[in-house]
Amino acid sequence: QKEVEQNSGPLSVPEGAIASLNCTYSDRGSQSFFWYRQYSGKSPELIMFIYSNGDKEDGRFTAQLNKASQYVSLLIRDSQPSDSATYLCAVDSGAGSYQLTFGKGTKLSVIP
């Protein structure tokens, strides 16, 4: 059974701080990794994806991937109250797979 583990939180950070969200996965064959944001009562929306080891930056968001450690993280710089949401990590089932396995999410609260 493929597993994607996230700390459920809640993770509380003050406005303007860096929020760090972490995710570990069990399948060494996984190739692509995704971060989704989900506001309460809404559907998940894609923030970014990463395939290669290292960092990938998109605005205030940075995804970090370490395949050797089976670890992927999301950093949110200059956190805003509007970033308060649940963040879902998702991992594929190997090259060419259609499916993603989702973690249960980390709830982030940004305190004004």
Added chain:
Amino acid sequence: DVKVTQSSRYLVKRTGEKVFLECVQDMDHENMFWYRQDPGLGLRLIYFSYDVKMKEKGDIPEGYSVSREKKERFSLILESASTNQTSMYLCASSIPTGAGTGEIGNTIYFGEGSWLTVV
């Protein structure tokens, strides 16, 4: 922008009723999915389809069936609704991503969700 539309947002059905949840995507995506999301359990895949008339079971297919007669439409059917099927149902479609860079994955885009209550 990717558009995945779930026509029924909020439904209340009685136990034993047959329930249809409809989903349409407008981006010519090959792959479509149905998930349900429950507190503490996260997103769980019910069924997916990688082509018209093709379907594959996900993690929790029991009590559900699907239909994909046209590429843009993927329907979830609850043959006889039960109270344990009260949930939020999410339709999604996906497209290969990053092929131009040599990096291949399938990015999933979700519809707005359908909240089903079975009483």
